[in-house]
Amino acid sequence: HSQITVKRKNLVDVASYPLVASxxxxxxxxxxxPPATAKLTTLYYQKTCPNVEKIVSDVVTTKQIxxxxxxxxxxxxxxxxxxxxxxDADDNVSVPGDGFDAIVRAKTALELQCPGVVSCADVxxxxxxxxxxxxxxxxxxxxxxxxxxxxxxxxSIAGNLPGxxxxxxxxxxxxxxxxxxxxxxxxxxxxxxxxxxxxSQFASRIFGYDGLARDAHDPALQKACANYVNNPTIxxxxxxxxxxxxxxxxxxxxLRGLGLLASDQALALDPRTKPFVHLYAANQTAFFxxxxxxxxxxxxxxxxxxxxxxxxxxxxVFNNLTT
Numbered sequence: 001h002s003q004i005t006v007k008r009k010n011l012v013d014v015a016s017y018p019l020v021a022s023x024x025x026x027x028x029x030x031x032x033x034p035p036a037t038a039k040l041t042t043l044y045y046q047k048t049c050p051n052v053e054k055i056v057s058d059v060v061t062t063k064q065i066x067x068x069x070x071x072x073x074x075x076x077x078x079x080x081x082x083x084x085x086x087x088d089a090d091d092n093v094s095v096p097g098d099g100f101d102a103i104v105r106a107k108t109a110l111e112l113q114c115p116g117v118v119s120c121a122d123v124x125x126x127x128x129x130x131x132x133x134x135x136x137x138x139x140x141x142x143x144x145x146x147x148x149x150x151x152x153x154x155x156s157i158a159g160n161l162p163g164x165x166x167x168x169x170x171x172x173x174x175x176x177x178x179x180x181x182x183x184x185x186x187x188x189x190x191x192x193x194x195x196x197x198x199x200s201q202f203a204s205r206i207f208g209y210d211g212l213a214r215d216a217h218d219p220a221l222q223k224a225c226a227n228y229v230n231n232p233t234i235x236x237x238x239x240x241x242x243x244x245x246x247x248x249x250x251x252x253x254x255l256r257g258l259g260l261l262a263s264d265q266a267l268a269l270d271p272r273t274k275p276f277v278h279l280y281a282a283n284q285t286a287f288f289x290x291x292x293x294x295x296x297x298x299x300x301x302x303x304x305x306x307x308x309x310x311x312x313x314x315x316x317v318f319n320n321l322t323t
Contacts, residue, residue, distance in 0.1 A: 082298050
């Protein structure tokens with residue numbers, strides 16, 4: 001699969017983390033918006049590529065129908081891009097290929113209609129929204145005008161993405177550094193209502209290494225992951241009840257003790273996050289509304305505009321390579 005740039009990130013194999021909640025105040029209400037953010041608008045391509053949203057939607061819809069893992073892959077890709085260095089199409093090679101492939105296909109279609117106009121970062125933001133909507137999730141606006149990154153370094157990854165076994169303290173700290181509240185952390189974590197995780201990410205739970213009684217006696221997961229050491233590609237759905245639907249079942253699962261990752265299940269136990277898990281488990285409308293606002297906020301994290309970036313001709317390479 002083609003791949004957007006090479007920020008090599010040590011990532012959890014999940015649909016996304018809030019990145020882990022797509023993501024409670026709109027960035028638009030911030031009185032002192034950063035200059036780059038202030039330039040973004042939903043009408044950015046109105047004259048230069050007026051059909052951009054339809055083109056992206058048509059391409060990713062076709063891709064999702066043929067490959068149902070596409071939506072979760074793109075959502076995770078979006079989170080990992082925005083949480084490290086900002087939403088600038090600077091992503092890693094460890095995420096599932098279907099997310100990359102969807103973006104590359106959409107970018108290719110746009111280059112045929114509007115060459116050199118739409119950035120890969122904007123393609124990723126639009127594609128993610130369309131795929132969330134396709135799975136039954138909420139519609140939210142996507143402001144456009146991002147530029148693609150001019151640099152990519154592995155050193156920027158450490159400490160900027162949550163792992164499968166991080167504590168709630170660590171999650172809250174990670175999100176706070178990006179000015180996200182505890183509630184936004186919990187709502188963005190709801191992105192795990194779709195997608196899957198490799199067994200190696202949660203083996204210590206289901207085989208009882210950490211002493212959790214329920215996980216130590218989970219025969220279905222133990223059977224599914226029995227050969228994970230020899231076959232590292234073995235995985236399980238994050239949401240065991242409705243894995244292909246974007247809904248609030250993720251939170252209901254947490255209240256039943258059915259969270260797949262330790263970092264997910266911890267949200268239902270910590271007194272700072274537990275009330276929001278209960279809120280979203282009981283009220284899908286509240287989840288969708290808050291998720292939409294948080295996703296808009298995520299989508300403008302550290303965006304680049306003007307000469308701080310470029311519009312790549314191909315999403316997997318810079319326009320001008322230097323040695």
